[in-house]
Amino acid sequence: MSDTLSPRSLLVQDALRQSGISGEIVVLPDAASTAALAAAALGVEVGAIANSLVFWSDGEPLLVMTSGAHRVDTTALATRLGRENIVRASVDQVRAATGQAIGGVAPTGHPAPVVTVVDEALAAYPEIWAAGGTPHTVFPLTFGELVRLTGGTVVAVAGD
Template identity: 55%
Template sequence: MTALEQVRVALARHGHDHGIVELSTEVPTAAAAAEQLGCPVGAIANSLVFEADGDALLVVASGGHRVDVRKAARHLGVRRVRRATPEFVLAATGQLVGGVAPVGHPAPLRTLVDTALADHPEVWAGAGLSHAMFRTTFAELVAMTGGEPLAVGVDAVVDADG
């Protein structure tokens, strides 16, 4: 089953019926996704995989934020949180960097969901491919992922890949 199909199955399992939008081109950054979707960059829910003391950690961050890894580490009670390698991301999610979805992984991942996403009535998340997205809400993301809400961002706006 492809990554896109796994995301479709996971979304259906959670009663999500908004569908997946396949864009005409890849959207490697939150800014590119926001431009194509016609939404604020902060409404893009980037699924970023980190390594937290050797374990996979998914952080669903607002596209307008960089993740404060020190804050995440303190919250989780781990020594170190660092960006995962593409190989680690693929092993943990079954998806390639640039298209990682918050759902559809081989096994559940410990997840933090950026509370800044709650500022937007709808948010857009990756759907397993670099040109596929789905519309959802902050509350749905928390429920679908079993994630912990946390203000994970620092004040800088960046082009983060999803």
């Protein structure tokens, strides 16, 4: 399948293999740039979609891998992480930090490691799906694999 993947998705696939994750990148016929679109295309619950959201916090990018079932409460998350503030990254900041476009940001395959938070709500699903580097690609993995792959801190990202 790798001969049909974009260069960005190939970087993600290589990072998955280096981490011992066997999930294959799936190329979807239509863009799945939102959790709802990805869940519909895959026939899974929206909560099993691991949204990759890039924020800017205390002068650096922060990747939040959140369940598609809810929104990130940036004020509560900043408090939980002991950060001054967390705001949405700009399109240019997302591209610079990840090398990927909004709607297709993978949890790996970035030019340099990005500080990552993993939503504890994703642990409720035996299999989760994350973007594969483009809005048309996704791949399956487990919660434990996502935490290991990203080196992420597990925390609640939704409000109380």
